Amino acid sequence: MGYFGWPARGSVAGRSLRAARELAKLQKQGRNVAPVKVQGRKIARSFWGQSWCANLERYSDYQNRLPRGRSYVRNGLIVDLQIAEGEISAMVSGSALYRVKISVAPVVKPRWKAICRDCAGTIDSLVELLQGRLPERVMDRVCRQGDGLFPTPDEIEMSCSCPDWADMCKHVAASLYGVGARLDKNPQLLFVLRGVDENELLAGAGRDLAFSRSAPTTAKVLENDDVAALFGLDMAENIDADTVRSTKAKGPRPSNTLNADEQTARTKRARPKKPKQPYQTRARLERINAAAAKGKRARRGTAIGPRSHEE
Numbered sequence: 001m002g003y004f005g006w007p008a009r010g011s012v013a014g015r016s017l018r019a020a021r022e023l024a025k026l027q028k029q030g031r032n033v034a035p036v037k038v039q040g041r042k043i044a045r046s047f048w049g050q051s052w053c054a055n056l057e058r059y060s061d062y063q064n065r066l067p068r069g070r071s072y073v074r075n076g077l078i079v080d081l082q083i084a085e086g087e088i089s090a091m092v093s094g095s096a097l098y099r100v101k102i103s104v105a106p107v108v109k110p111r112w113k114a115i116c117r118d119c120a121g122t123i124d125s126l127v128e129l130l131q132g133r134l135p136e137r138v139m140d141r142v143c144r145q146g147d148g149l150f151p152t153p154d155e156i157e158m159s160c161s162c163p164d165w166a167d168m169c170k171h172v173a174a175s176l177y178g179v180g181a182r183l184d185k186n187p188q189l190l191f192v193l194r195g196v197d198e199n200e201l202l203a204g205a206g207r208d209l210a211f212s213r214s215a216p217t218t219a220k221v222l223e224n225d226d227v228a229a230l231f232g233l234d235m236a237e238n239i240d241a242d243t244v245r246s247t248k249a250k251g252p253r254p255s256n257t258l259n260a261d262e263q264t265a266r267t268k269r270a271r272p273k274k275p276k277q278p279y280q281t282r283a284r285l286e287r288i289n290a291a292a293a294k295g296k297r298a299r300r301g302t303a304i305g306p307r308s309h310e311e
Contacts, residue, residue: 046132056176058145071170083189099160102172104194131187
């Protein structure tokens with residue numbers, strides 16, 4: 001047992017192991033947890049993440065506890081971090097698992113309108129805005145200290161379940177740095193946290209675009225000859241739609257109106273086919289021929305008869 005009701009302080013490896021166990025326990029319970037994991041010693045690498053962390057370090061009220069908070073983030077002790085409109089909730093592993101809640105006031109309307117007015121006509125891509133790839137003067141205006149998008153200490157209220165009496169304990173500091181790491185992957189969460197719509201910065205974009213749709217020109221319409229040449233077809237010219245419909249209604253043409261080729265084709269189809277002769281082998285053909293020759297000789301003898309000796 002430590003001093004003043006604090007649990008005994010363990011090693012960094014021990015706290016990291018405890019954080020991994022707590023994370024596995026929450027996941028087993030079916031909780032939707034989002035831990036914060038950073039690679040190396042750099043907490044944030046994108047424009048928005050670095051700007052958030054830089055804003056924290058501007059204020060002297062936070063200087064005492066920020067170094068311990070950075071250490072907690074690098075060691076992976078933030079078991080869960082959730083960002084919603086006006087609220088940051090986290091679970092941080094230390095000597096025990098502590099719950100952190102940070103309330104962030106929404107951006108007041110006059111300040112947000114001033115940001116939109118100062119950036120009017122300069123932001124035409126939401127992707128470039130979220131990636132921080134706009135001109136430096138535009139991004140400086142959005143992130144300006146005091147009247148920009150980032151909160152001031154007066155706009156933040158913090159609470160933690162740990163026994164530390166300070167307004168910003170190391171667990172709260174770790175949670176605030178965790179927001180910077182989370183903005184690396186999803187910078188849109190900053191606008192969600194401050195309760196503003198980032199699309200309002202694009203209100204002046206596309207104002208001069210015409211929404212009328214013009215009819216296609218004659219150059220884009222294919223004539224019958226062009227279609228026939230394109231597909232290799234013989235297309236009839238000047239076909240009367242009424243004639244086509246009347247022809248379909250009357251049914252097929254009578255036989256007396258058929259041309260010569262159609263009459264010939266129909267006659268061939270109607271003519272019965274000759275039955276096929278059975279297959280004859282060579283031996284069978286020889287027997288048939290021999291029998292036919294024998295019968296011929298017999299008939300010849302009957303008609304003439306033998307000559308008499310009396311003649």
